[in-house]
Amino acid sequence: MYLQRQFGQLVLSSRVKSEAILLEIKPFKVCIETSLPAVIDTIKALYSDYNYFIYDDSVFVDFYIKIEKGGFFRGYSQAQCYIDGKTPFKPLPLSQAYPFFEWGLNWIVASHIHYYLLLHAAVVEKNGHALILCGKPGAGKSTLCAAMVGNGWRLFSDEMAIIDLKTNELVPFVRPVSLKNRSIDLIQEFVPEAVFGPCFHDTAKGIIAHMKPNSASVFLANKKAFSKWIVFPQYQEHSQTLLQSFPKGKTVLELIKNSFNYNMLGGYGFSNLCQLVDRSDCYNFIYSNLDEAVVLFDQLLE
Known part of the structure; x- marks a missing residue:
């Protein structure tokens, strides 16, 4: 998935390869990684007024969230949410991949932000x-x-x-x-x-x-x-x-x-x-x- 700004609009290609989206949801910056078209399309629709950035090592990111299909043992009909590379949740049906992102973001803020x-x-x-x-x-x-x-x-x-x-x-x-x-x-x-x-x-x-x-x-x-x-x-x-x-x-x-x-x-x-x-x-x-x-x-x- 390739991300860029074009005339103020977010452009996401349909490549299957998973890449990172950096989305500013103030007061935080969230790096979202996914190759699932349903997640990409819903983010594109609901967060179209937000600031997006090309991700690189110079940008500070508060949270890393990855939503992908489960592996061989989990079953490819399931979605898994990774928080900083870890899996604190059981997988959900693949049809619930987008709300998995929202719930994962709720969890990581509630669990880690104490300032x-x-x-x-x-x-x-x-x-x-x-x-x-x-x-x-x-x-x-x-x-x-x-x-x-x-x-x-x-x-x-x-x-x-x-x-x-x-x-x-x-x-x-x-x-x-x-x-x-x-x-x-x-x-x-x-x-x-x-x-x-x-x-x-x-x-x-x-x-x-x-x-x-x-x-x-x-x-x-x-x-x-x-x-x-x-x-x-x-x-x-x-x-x-x-x-x-x-x-x-x-x-x-x-x-x-x-x-x-x-x-x-x-x-x-x-x-x-x-x-x-x-x-x-x-x-x-x-x-x-x-x-x-x-x-x-x-x-x-x-």
């Missing part, structure tokens, strides 16, 4: 104020995140809130929004202009599809913001839209439960969590109607 505080949360921003959406899998945070990004909010991250330990600012980590099952059709209807990658069936999470970040979010990926709200969303079918104040002490405890590396950071982690909560209004949020949810959060800005 930031990392929370399992989505983050969006508007008018300089960041909103952290924190919750367990299935709570509806990615669905709500995608709906808000489709209605004027800037995407910071769908999977991970990254907090600068020196300034307590949130750092953008802009990547495609991962949606599951019924949320895919819901967001395609709610944000008809959104660009989606292919659907991946029979994964451990059900059906998965990725919504491409809008160009504005990618362009502003260097622009940090302070938290203004911390919200714990919960989708409940046919429920009323209900926003309730949540105690700050309990908020700290919930964020600790949802942190990837709080225990690694000791006093730095505790201090930054307390600062984050002190500066934020904290809420529990129950919803079923996306229109009402987006209007409610826009009203918080007023």
